[in-house]
Amino acid sequence: MTLSLTDIVLNPLTQFLALVGLRAAAKLFAPDSGSSRLVMNVVFFTALTVLLLYHGIPPYLLDSEPASVPELVSHGVLKTIWWVGGAMVLASCVRMFLIFERKPREGRLLQDLVVALIYVTSVLCIIAYVFRLPVGTVIATSGVLAIVLGLALQSTLNDVFSGIALNLGRPLSVGDWIMLDETVQGRVVETNWRSTQLLSGTNDLVVVPNSLLAKSRITNMSGPEGVHGASLKVRLTPTRSPAALLDAMERVLLSSNIILKTPAPSAGILGIDREAVEIELSFKVSDVSKVGSARNELFNLVYRHIEAAGIQLASQPGSAQIVVERSDREHDVKARNTPMRLMNTITLFAGLTDEEKEKMASQMVRLTFRQGELIAKRDTALTSLMIIRSGVVAVEEDDGDNRIELGRLAPGDFFGERGVLMGALEFADVRALTPVVIYEIPKERLALVLKERPGIAEELGLLLTSRTKREEEIRASWRTDVGQHPSSLSVRIRQFLHLGQT
Structure with a gap:
């Protein structure tokens, strides 16, 4: 049987190949960016849909038995490409949405899960509408295989599903500073299917399995906002009134350049005895990483202010304390x-x-x-x-x-x-x-x-x-x-x- 030029041109497979050629040419001249690729994929998928419907090949329906084996093969190929193309467009939309949200790394687990669900659905549709196989039987057969793999990969799957649960619950995000059971702490730099990676204060990379993370008590020191509170305690000798000592510590907080002025820091007396007055300085910093710098600055300011006010630091309970008596004459020399x-x-x-x-x-x-x-x-x-x-x-x-x-x-x-x-x-x-x-x-x-x-x-x-x-x-x-x-x-x-x- 000889095909004329008109038959070849009107053949859906020929028109599909021409469509692929146009898509390849557009790729050469279009800018190489995620948004441009998404637009070209959408246009290609739309044109393919119009082409199939024009030739009476609805990819989402079971059509009548084709007249010949070549038509059966060509229709199957076109339907398969249509379902795969649709899955690719939906997957690109999901990834572009997370990029527009400016959280591509933070939502990787949920992103991969949605993309995997799209492709699995596409495969099932190809099985049903292209190969005419009962989907229920395929699912039952794959279920047995899934049970065997699940038993073999129990630990890995535990990490995977724990990661999905953590991502959906969102107790932490990339960039947050967290502490686990008061033993491990660091800034979250990466979350994936199996683990969460933390960068500790000593710049070490700590990899925590998601299953362990899901069972731990998580303290998010960056949430619900980046402001973090801290405190330090100072013991002063009771040679001055508690009000004077408290005033000196309030000046320490007032002269700091690192801690936040709003909310205002505070100084409070925790206890007093004949050996010491214990005062707690409470403050907040804009980021948890600044706590160390703020403490160092405050300790320096404590020393400078108590020297200026003539106040002495008290020794710790149980430690030996040497008391040096000064005469009035020595005090006058010191003042001069x-x-x-x-x-x-x-x-x-x-x-x-x-x-x-x-x-x-x-x-x-x-x-x-x-x-x-x-x-x-x-x-x-x-x-x-x-x-x-x-x-x-x-x-x-x-x-x-x-x-x-x-x-x-x-x-x-x-x-x-x-x-x-x-x-x-x-x-x-x-x-x-x-x-x-x-x-x-x-x-x-x-x-x-x-x-x-x-x-x-x-x-x-x-x-x-x-x-x-x-x-x-x-x-x-x-x-x-x-x-x-x-x-x-x-x-x-x-x-x-x-x-x-x-």
């Missing part, structure tokens, strides 16, 4: 040497000798400021280096209707070095958050010391560079001396203070 002790806490003057420090301390001037008082105004050049003796100071910027806080300073911190060392203007207001005591060092006294020790200018350049970088991160719009090299800063310091080059 407050500027000297303050000089020893400043890294800026670590390279000076004790004699040079004493000369500078002898000319320090003591200033006091009330709570809320403005210490230094923005766009003014300070003529003295201001060292905080006690209290908490805030560095603020007025942004129209709101005041933006750029940082807080505690006892031992200093400011005004730009004006003293380079004649630069202050980039923000400096305000007292509590009653503040400040010692100032005049520029003339500092210039004499630097003239005797010009090498310190290099150290000042390094220090100013590090502080400038830190402030640049806080206030991106700050444009004064940003990004300068330490050597260029030291040159400016020498020029402004009229120091000779070395």
